[in-house]
Amino acid sequence: MAIALAILPFVFDRWLGSVDLLTRILIWGLFGIGFDLLFGRTGLLSFGQGAFYGTGGFVTAFLLTSGTLHSVWLAMAIGVAAAAAFSVIVGYLALRRIGIYFAMITLAFGELSFFLENSPLSKWTGGENGLPGVTAPSITLAGLDYHFAGSWPSYQLVAGCYFLGFLFARLVTGSPVGAVLTAIRQNPLRTAALGHDVQAYKLAVFVLAAAYAGGGGVLLGIFQSYMPPDAFTLETSGQLVIQTIIGGAGTLIGPTIGAAIWLTLRDLLQLLPAIGDLWKFILGLVFVILVTFMPNGVVGTIIRLWSRAHPPKSEAASAAAPRVAAAVRDRLLAPLPVADGTQASATAPLAIDARDIRKSYGGIRAVDGVSLALPEGALHAIIGPNGAGKSTFLKLLAREETPDSGTILLHGADVTGSDVTAAYQNGLSKSYQINQLFPDLTVRQNLRIGALGRARGRLRLDIFRPADGFAEVEAIVAALIEELALTPCADAVVNTLAYGEKRRIEIGLALASRPSVLLLDEPLAGLSPSEREGVKQLIRSLRKGRTIILVEHDMDAVFALAERITVLTEGRTLAEGTVKDISGDPRVKEAYFGGAGLP
Amino acid sequence: MPTLPQFLSQAFNGIALGSLLALIASGLSIILGALGVLNFAHGAMFMLGAYVAFVALGAWGSFGAALALGALALLALGFALERGLIRFYYRRPPEDQILVTFGLGIMMVEAVRYIFGPLSQRVPLPGWGQGIVNFGFFLYPLYRVQVIGMVAVLLLAFYVLLYRTRIGLVVRAGIEDATMVQLLGTNVQRMFLVVFSLGAMAAGIAGVIYAPLSSVIPNMGEPFLVECFVVIVIGGLGSFPGAVVGGIVVGEILSLTTLFNPAYAQAAIYAVMTLVLIVRPRGLFGTLGRA
Numbered sequence: 001m002a003i004a005l006a007i008l009p010f011v012f013d014r015w016l017g018s019v020d021l022l023t024r025i026l027i028w029g030l031f032g033i034g035f036d037l038l039f040g041r042t043g044l045l046s047f048g049q050g051a052f053y054g055t056g057g058f059v060t061a062f063l064l065t066s067g068t069l070h071s072v073w074l075a076m077a078i079g080v081a082a083a084a085a086f087s088v089i090v091g092y093l094a095l096r097r098i099g100i101y102f103a104m105i106t107l108a109f110g111e112l113s114f115f116l117e118n119s120p121l122s123k124w125t126g127g128e129n130g131l132p133g134v135t136a137p138s139i140t141l142a143g144l145d146y147h148f149a150g151s152w153p154s155y156q157l158v159a160g161c162y163f164l165g166f167l168f169a170r171l172v173t174g175s176p177v178g179a180v181l182t183a184i185r186q187n188p189l190r191t192a193a194l195g196h197d198v199q200a201y202k203l204a205v206f207v208l209a210a211a212y213a214g215g216g217g218v219l220l221g222i223f224q225s226y227m228p229p230d231a232f233t234l235e236t237s238g239q240l241v242i243q244t245i246i247g248g249a250g251t252l253i254g255p256t257i258g259a260a261i262w263l264t265l266r267d268l269l270q271l272l273p274a275i276g277d278l279w280k281f282i283l284g285l286v287f288v289i290l291v292t293f294m295p296n297g298v299v300g301t302i303i304r305l306w307s308r309a310h311p312p313k314s315e316a317a318s319a320a321a322p323r324v325a326a327a328v329r330d331r332l333l334a335p336l337p338v339a340d341g342t343q344a345s346a347t348a349p350l351a352i353d354a355r356d357i358r359k360s361y362g363g364i365r366a367v368d369g370v371s372l373a374l375p376e377g378a379l380h381a382i383i384g385p386n387g388a389g390k391s392t393f394l395k396l397l398a399r400e401e402t403p404d405s406g407t408i409l410l411h412g413a414d415v416t417g418s419d420v421t422a423a424y425q426n427g428l429s430k431s432y433q434i435n436q437l438f439p440d441l442t443v444r445q446n447l448r449i450g451a452l453g454r455a456r457g458r459l460r461l462d463i464f465r466p467a468d469g470f471a472e473v474e475a476i477v478a479a480l481i482e483e484l485a486l487t488p489c490a491d492a493v494v495n496t497l498a499y500g501e502k503r504r505i506e507i508g509l510a511l512a513s514r515p516s517v518l519l520l521d522e523p524l525a526g527l528s529p530s531e532r533e534g535v536k537q538l539i540r541s542l543r544k545g546r547t548i549i550l551v552e553h554d555m556d557a558v559f560a561l562a563e564r565i566t567v568l569t570e571g572r573t574l575a576e577g578t579v580k581d582i583s584g585d586p587r588v589k590e591a592y593f594g595g596a597g598l599p
Numbered sequence: 600m601p602t603l604p605q606f607l608s609q610a611f612n613g614i615a616l617g618s619l620l621a622l623i624a625s626g627l628s629i630i631l632g633a634l635g636v637l638n639f640a641h642g643a644m645f646m647l648g649a650y651v652a653f654v655a656l657g658a659w660g661s662f663g664a665a666l667a668l669g670a671l672a673l674l675a676l677g678f679a680l681e682r683g684l685i686r687f688y689y690r691r692p693p694e695d696q697i698l699v700t701f702g703l704g705i706m707m708v709e710a711v712r713y714i715f716g717p718l719s720q721r722v723p724l725p726g727w728g729q730g731i732v733n734f735g736f737f738l739y740p741l742y743r744v745q746v747i748g749m750v751a752v753l754l755l756a757f758y759v760l761l762y763r764t765r766i767g768l769v770v771r772a773g774i775e776d777a778t779m780v781q782l783l784g785t786n787v788q789r790m791f792l793v794v795f796s797l798g799a800m801a802a803g804i805a806g807v808i809y810a811p812l813s814s815v816i817p818n819m820g821e822p823f824l825v826e827c828f829v830v831i832v833i834g835g836l837g838s839f840p841g842a843v844v845g846g847i848v849v850g851e852i853l854s855l856t857t858l859f860n861p862a863y864a865q866a867a868i869y870a871v872m873t874l875v876l877i878v879r880p881r882g883l884f885g886t887l888g889r890a
Binding site: 039043045093096097099100101103104105107108109111112115116119120234238241242245277278280281283284285287288291292295 | 631635637684687691693694695697698699701702703705706709710712713821822825828829831832836861862863865866869872873876877880
């Protein structure tokens with residue numbers, strides 16, 4: 001990268017117009033690195049990045065042209081900080097919605113800032129005229145002043161900033177934060193259920209992207225010694241999106257390549273007299289074709305072709321990985337001890353104590369006054385016909401939904417008002433009826449997302465350590481892979497695996513937090529008889545003193561595994577007792593087989 | 600302080616602008632609701648309608664011909680785009696659909712810029728639209744009253760189509776749950792085609808009606824697109840009443856704020872949008888559970 005930045009200006013100077021063109025490409029590229037973290041990594045498509053590009057540029061330009069500040073470097077830093085601060089407000093509002101709505105709202109805020117710049121704030125921003133006369137910074141080295149004005153010095157400044165920005169982005173993507181952002185793009189709900197505060201991470205990356213945008217805007221003003229108002233327009237935000245897609249989202253370098261293609265083509269096409277006026281139409285057409293046929297962009301496609309020609313050799317490596325001894329696994333996968341304070345008062349500690357839980361959807365009472373008290377270490381099954389409210393009850397226990405009334409105590413602490421992220425952090429996790437995995441990550445990366453959740457807490461911006469840098473997390477992941485018999489495919493991408501393997505990863509994600517309470521929603525669903533035996537064995541070996549609630553339709557499995565059973569019908573508890581009580585209870589048979597009219 | 604006639608005249612302007620916004624936004628909103636596609640080319644389609652008016656009124660001077668031609672042209676364009684491109688995008692992530700329509704919008708604007716030039720051009724008022732209405736205590740341009748009337752009729756027709764016909768029932772069911780409609784044996788592909796074409800037509804008709812009020816310029820659709828987004832956020836996704844009420848609300852805010860301080864007119868609609876996002880994130884008429 002450093003070498004390319006040193007050589008390329010000579011190439012541009014000689015053959016492709018001028019150094020200035022490359023400087024522009026790098027400014028767009030820096031702007032794009034932030035956007036790539038936001039869109040390519042986290043999947044948040046913002047159409048309002050111009051708002052922060054403009055904010056950064058105009059704040060710095062105002063501070064310098066008005067004579068408020070004499071230190072150019074300080075003015076630049078304040079410009080970036082102002083863009084980031086503005087993005088906290090916009091992000092807080094826009095991130096309340098996802099997908100299409102997020103794109104619309106960010107676009108609207110982009111337009112809003114353009115109007116603010118243009119009229120109410122025109123006294124300070126120059127309105128339609130922008131701010132001319134932005135000064136460039138200088139440094140003093142060994143008693144000599146070096147001023148970053150003019151083509152080559154500007155390039156050095158911009159290239160330096162770009163290089164630092166790129167390195168920083170690499171740090172972020174390689175860190176646990178980067179791993180969580182990738183997880184959010186692939187499955188935000190599961191990421192939240194694995195103990196990560198998804199909203200906070202989204203806001204963090206939104207602010208980071210805005211800081212990059214601000215930096216790009218600051219450099220634009222200094223490079224041109226003029227800050228143009230069109231930095232705020234939809235055209236700016238749109239061009240950024242287009243360049244990122246053309247270059248390849250999720251690659252960091254993609255937006256720069258896209259900018260190079262866009263700006264070079266624009267300059268070249270405008271020179272051709274026959275199509276000069278149609279250059280933007282042609283680029284629009286190219287964009288539509290690229291989006292349709294090459295959604296990975298130029299860089300993404302190259303990476304794909306490359307990795308097809310050179311398949312990774314990780315599978316051999318994982319087979320050679322040291323095995324984790326059973327005793328070590330037992331220790332690593334045993335439930336983490338529960339915080340002492342919550343339990344101290346309870347005489348007979350209950351792991352779960354749900355009292356009179358109710359939940360209605362519209363007119364349907366899905367759960368209608370169910371209570372369940374389980375001592376620590378119990379293996380309890382919940383059965384009942386379809387629609388009895390079993391899955392809803394589990395959702396309420398896992399805090400994915402909030403009950404209309406009733407209280408839920410986890411180890412004696414009231415968790416009725418907490419969310420699914422907090423539940424995971426407190427040692428309560430759930431494996432889902434329908435697999436909720438991160439399909440484009442490997443098995444190891446999937447399990448790591450889960451283990452990181454409990455090890456790092458809801459939010460941690462530890463960008464200076466690698467994602468696999470937690471020894472304790474890696475040990476748990478290795479133990480899980482062994483325990484789940486996933487060693488041969490540990491480094492395979494999940495969506496290439498068979499259903500039975502995915503099912504075991506699903507359980508593994510719930511286990512990665514070393515929970516004290518584990519909820520299993522139909523873990524055997526869709527498995528073959530031999531796979532069922534394997535998962536049944538797994539459930540037995542998972543107990544290690546933890547409390548397990550099992551919802552399952554396979555009665556043989558339920559009777560073989562559970563100590564006590566609750567039978568739900570129509571949202572109410574029909575019966576509760578030991579396996580023997582339940583299997584002989586005529587009411588249960590009636591509920592299952594329909595005994596209406598029988599004596 | 601503005602006088603009462605000034606206030607009333609701006610309030611009328613708000614209804615005229617708002618009803619046009621309602622017409623454009625309802626097209627955008629049903630496409631979004633039924634197909635899940637946020638059509639970023641919708642503003643450009645509105646612009647195309649305005650240029651059809653510019654050409655047709657210049658050539659024949661007949662507003663009726665312009666209206667018919669604008670409606671047909673955009674209906675055909677919507678039809679062709681859905682069959683040729685958009686339908687391949689239903690299975691792709693919503694971001695891809697935004698990107699492809701964004702690109703299409705650029706192509707439309709640039710094609711018009713190439714053919715008609717980048718400058719704004721005036722579109723004459725139709726003969727029957729010239730003149731002033733005397734409301735007794737204030738005077739108001741006749742054509743704007745007619746705009747309100749025309750859009751009201753069109754919105755009513757839209758309402759009847761959506762709420763009183765079989766195809767409308769399918770469309771509304773599709774907005775609730777397109778997969779379920781398909782499972783029940785209805786040809787969803789055809790419904791998507793109809794909705795996309797009709798949505799494009801609504802934008803085109805709005806463009807024809809709007810053209811004589813102002814002048815035409817290639818990028819005239821962009822502010823309308825953004826204002827429609829605001830309308831949809833305020834009114835609620837996929838909701839026809841939401842689009843209508845949201846349109847009028849946004850139109851009135853724009854017009855009435857202009858009365859006091861034009862510089863804040865645009866900022867005011869975003870302030871209201873922000874308020875709705877905080878107090879009622881799903882929008883005034885939106886249903887829960889939709890992204």
